[in-house]
Amino acid sequence: MTSTAMGLDFGTTNTVVALGSGPGAADVLSFPHGDGTRTFRSALCFWADDDGKRAQILHEAGPWAIDEYLAFPQDSRFIQSFKSVAASKTFEHATVFEKRLRFEELLSHFLDKLIAHGGLKMPERIVIGRPVQFAGSRPDEALALERYGRGFATLGAREIAYVYEPLAAAFSFARQVEDSATILIADFGGGTSDFSVVRVNAPGTGARCTPLGHAGVGIAGDRFDYRIVDRLVLPLLGKGGFYRSFDKHLEIPRGYFADFADWSRLALMRNRRTLEELRKLAKSAVDPTGIERMIRLIELELGFPLYDAVGRLKRELSGSDTARFQFSGGGIELDEAVDRTAFEDWITPDLAEIGAAADRALAAANTAPADIDRVFLTGGSSLVPAVRQIFIDRFGEARVAGGEELTSIAHGLALVGQEPDMGGWTA
Template identity: 60%
Template sequence: MTGIASTALGLDFGTTNTVVALSGGEDKSQLISFDGEEATGEIFRSALCFWEEGSGPNGIASEAGPWAIAEYLQSPLDSRFVQSFKTVAASPIFERAQIFGRSFRFEDFGQLFLRKLRDHAGGQLSRLPPRIVVGRPVEYAGSRPDSALARQRYDLMFEQWGSELHYVYEPLGAAFSFASRLDRPTTLLVADFGGGTTDFSVVRVAEPGSRRRCQPLASSGVGIAGDRFDKRIVDHLVLPLLGKRGMYRSFDKILEIPGGYFNDFADWSRLALMRNKRTLEELRKLQRNAVDPAPIGRMIALIEHEQGFPLYEAVGRTKRALSSGDEAQFAFSGGGVEINAVVSRREFERWIAEDLRRIEAAMDAALVKAKLEPAAIDRVFLTGGSSLIPAIRALFERRFSAEQIATGGELTSIAHGLALIGNDANPAEWSV
């Protein structure tokens, strides 16, 4: 914080983006803004890019954030682009990824990412404050997530970031941020829509000046959010062209092509890792035995030509366009594959309907744990990029009045609130 010794740092390490805030002890915090030709202000993309270079460690050079994107776009075929790696933090299935012959564990990705983030902070993070408050989801993403494993991996990821480390639920960080806007006691429901998870917290906010401004009443979450919505678009518009629900010959039988390849392809955290010798050999064998080999050939081409990022961008553009219009054009061209389709908002909402039901069930679970009816909620704060989706907004408008619902700081409110929590005399009260 300019001219003031920072006493606490709040870090929102997100599936899609990462945001950092510093607090100087007062009831305010300041977001770190990244500088440089590729910088995107206060938002640092949670991504890594690797390429072979003799002067790099073990012959591998790397970048993170928007600089990772720039390196990838400069030479996509000679690089490996990794994004959404937070989604494997709690996965016991994920042990390590092979990139240019070197093994990377989750914590290796995380430590490298944090080093690059500090490098691009223009000296603002050269000396870290003594207290670090890191956001974590209420429920981790993935199938059968192991929260103890995620904690172990986070500890290793942040082991160089100070001795006083606190983990706080991300929606509680957003609640602390929103509480700074309030001038009266309020019962607050926070809904945080991230890239990998959707989390809820019910918080009692006391009047300004109270010793403990916020009192958590209950939290809940579900491993469904923006990436899952992306996956629905990929599933309906892309995967049918790549062989999903196609058939292959196995001895004297005709069988459906295994779904595992398509699940990996539609998952941004795993797509880049499919470009390895073993997976490509399996796909080529499958292509030889496929009743229609052309779709599998298209999947191989997309993987070999590192088209994960352009595909991700095309999906994201479509999703954002559907937040403001009744229909959107999905357009993608790369790796010899061209896709052009018009998608209506009604179609998209039908694709994500089951996901929305599970999100609503998670909200209900938070209210039940807090022993509150919806009528007892004074304000609802929606944060995170997916909170802008009209179907998400409609979910809350069915339960609460438009006057009760507030938005703003969709990508920055959590980091802001985490830094404010760092000002507490005992932030361990918030830690989980």
């Protein structure tokens, strides 16, 4: 497929592509996986293929990467959410079968497969979404953009531009606005929550949209997932338990649970030294059940299905007051009831930081809450009721809307890419 402009929403969890199809119009690309999917998982799977002479490292991306990993979990290296390290000075490379891959190399491998599976031909202009604030405790924006530049350069487009992700969503949402309005756009991805205040003019009255101010915070859906893991799952794997040391009962060292912040890091625990330490710990544990579960999770590479169950619980709690966390694999059976109120209590500190970032966007735009006519929420975590409640409390339910949670950014990027002058939108 080809177009004069492409919108590329490279997300922490999913990537979405949209193609300009004429002035004021764009179509979101569907990838031929299963019955078709408009989201391309931001993931890579590597494996070694022995051709009889020497081993070659092959790779897949998106949903095809998940297929490869699930088929051969112990013979592959699976990487996802690598966007979250784009701005990290401490991240230098990922080691894949003794080969070191920098961020831009991971991105290039990912884009190669995305283009191939989408059957895409490069347009003259590609517009790429970027967060207002990159993920990480001390994100280095210049470093992230330098890495982006090297990675996206492999696409070979004549012109590449970057647009704040909530601004792209604003451009898409503006199609629904018939009168002049001041809009707050809130975009909740996997790694960041970003906000933009935009003035939208009525059709035929000059510039359609004018950006007024932005803010962001490195907290979003992935942080919510980890809260579930930390408060619900890890106690089932031994966290908070005790082991015997001579005549004392000591708490199981919490360092063993640190890597569960990112399930893909569990693969690094599958080494002889760590597993031997855990087996010794299980023998001296007051209740060895949890540690034995953790050993099986690590040995059988069950991190992905475990986190998949966590994500499923989060989604179910968005539509129900109670849900069950259910995981089955490797002889492990977990089934726990969870109330939405408990989940909301776990994420209370994160909700406060998200609300503060929204307030900073209003301050940057020199706009009071009363002057906001519409609030548009997008991104998967916008479906979490406690997230939505932040904006209902500030602006009233009548002004808060949502929709196209996974595709609005890519759609807006493709629309921006068809503008004769993108100067007011690029970042």
